[in-house]
Amino acid sequence: MFQPRTNVYTRTQNHARGGLASAVTSTTGSTRSRSKWYKQLIGMLIVALIAGVGTVVPSQSSYAAGEKKPFPQQTSYPGTIKPSHVTQNAMNQAVAQYYDYWKGKYLKNNLSSLPGGYYVKGEITGDQDGFTALGSSEGQGYGMIITVLMAGHDPDAQTIYNGLFKTARAFKSSENPNLMGWVVADSTQAQGHFSSATDGDLDIAYSLILAHNQWGSGGAINYLQEAKQMITDGIKVSNVTTNNRLNLGDWDGKNALNTRPSDWALSHLRAFHEVTQDPIWLQVIDNLYSVYNQFSNSYSSATGLISDFVINDPPKPAPEWYLGEFKETNIYYYNASRVPLRIVMDYAMYGDPRGKAISDKLTNWIKGKTNNTPAKIKNGYKLNGTEVGDYATAVFVSPLISAATTDSANQAWVNSGWDWMKNKKEDYFSDSYNLLNMLYITGNWWKPGADAQPELPNLALHATAVASSIEGISFEADRAFDGNLQSRWASSEGSDPQWISADLGAVKAIGSVGLHWEDAYATKFKLQVSNDGVNWQDVYSETNGSGGVQNIPLNQVQARYVKMYGIERATPYGYSLYEFEVYPPN
Structure with missing residues (x-):
């Protein structure tokens, strides 16, 4: 039900939130001290106010409304490509x-x-x-x-x-x-x-x-x-x-x-x-x-x-x-x-x-x-x-x-x-x-x-968690398994490798893993599983991670313990996950 137009389309000025607000958005949700970034932001705000831009308001957290699949999801589908010249x-x-x-x-x-x-x-x-x-x-x-x-x-x-x-x-x-x-x-x-x-x-x-x-x-x-x-x-x-x-x-x-x-x-x-x-x-x-x-x-x-x-x-x-x-x-x-x-x-x-x-x-x-x-x-x-x-x-x-x-x-x-x-x-x-x-x-x-029908349970919810390190108080490993997308685990800054694991309590069938990354994400990491918490097997390897929310399917995996093993970071900071989810097969 569309009428084609033969006239040249009218261009419209983009009045979307951009510039300073976009800079603010890129760090929303991070509570670590980043003094250099804040100094830059303050300088940008001063310039904006002098120029008469008006009030710049940081965007709200992506998880403020309790979405299960908040933007950005940035899924990569098998057999397809994305633009490769931009991040x-x-x-x-x-x-x-x-x-x-x-x-x-x-x-x-x-x-x-x-x-x-x-x-x-x-x-x-x-x-x-x-x-x-x-x-x-x-x-x-x-x-x-x-x-x-x-x-x-x-x-x-x-x-x-x-x-x-x-x-x-x-x-x-x-x-x-x-x-x-x-x-x-x-x-x-x-x-x-x-x-x-x-x-x-x-x-x-x-x-x-x-x-x-x-x-x-x-x-x-x-x-x-x-x-x-x-x-x-x-x-x-x-x-x-x-x-x-x-x-x-x-x-x-x-x-x-x-x-x-x-x-x-x-x-x-x-x-x-x-x-x-x-x-x-x-x-x-x-x-x-x-x-x-x-x-x-x-x-x-x-x-x-x-x-x-x-x-x-x-x-x-x-x-x-x-x-x-x-x-x-x-x-x-x-x-x-x-x-x-x-x-x-x-x-x-x-x-x-x-x-x-x-x-x-x-x-x-x-x-x-x-x-x-x-x-x-x-x-x-x-x-x-x-x-x-x-x-x-x-x-x-x-x-x-x-x-x-x-x-x-x-x-x-x-x-x-x-x-x-x-x-x-x-x-x-x-x-x-x-x-x-x-x-x-x-x-x-x-x-x-599959959650379009009765939803699959998160096997790792409130699981006993262990991590190789933490950034400090309020960034403990169990924060990644509490079901709260406002809290997060963060590793110590500036060193590789780092890891976080969950004990599911018993050997269970695993169909997929969901990783909700903060800005400090892994570009290279592995998913590993174990039945005893000592001997680990690689079940997934990522060499070009882009953060956001990663939904990773696994094939016929049976395990009690699941680990994210970070190899290379995207930022000078550590690794940081809002949530680490483990789901049974569909």
């Missing part, structure tokens, strides 16, 4: 600054007809039926995913998320009340007036799973229950067709063959399967891959491109002016431009080689088309690769950078693309999708885990 911390800061800009420009809660209701302000297409549209279910879905992933950076994230959900529920679809009507307007008459659009509901339902992972479902909103109801009674009932495609909305037929590839959020569907255990979602995934490959073999064998809308069986491009929205519905345009992100995430998060094959074909084509220059990507292509657009915009560029993360041969392309996209500011549609791609590329779009 992970620099990427995290770029995402945080872009979010602050995006939030300030598009996230609104000024509905007089729905106090407390948030929405994402953006343009729409289609008949508004006499209402003044302020946003759409598409934007609502983007906003709900973004807000969950940025929780921790934004201390108000859960309040905002609940407000976005309030709006999604108030503006229920006229056809299926478990779905959202596609228009947001400041009128009670608009609530329940419009039918749904598939992409918005897929994103909203998926965001509810993320919200359950982030905050749990024991509060004011049972996120997991709401997700399951929306998935089963909403999307499955109204949007999954009898031929295992996704139709365009709950107004569309259950036997429809028309489908919008930008709705093919395959990793969402896998998450739906995980929380419902309904095999229909795997069947839809298999069928959509089949449709994509049939289409590409017939119409885009050299490019891998797909059209904004696909119809019929065997599949083919929709005609021009399909549904009367705009002429270019038969080519790779402003709907289909979103597809590469939808596809690559299924490979990155779930390892499906079909996602990699499509991503690789798209990447090989666009790199050749642009002579390895992302800034030369245009806003529209015929299926054979002929340009129809005349300038670069993030909703076209960024997904094609994401697609390239499947192969280290694309490192220069990903690096250049990151530099282009991280500061690109245009309009609601491009900016929102740009931010989603930035979250994926930096590893800050994390995969919903």
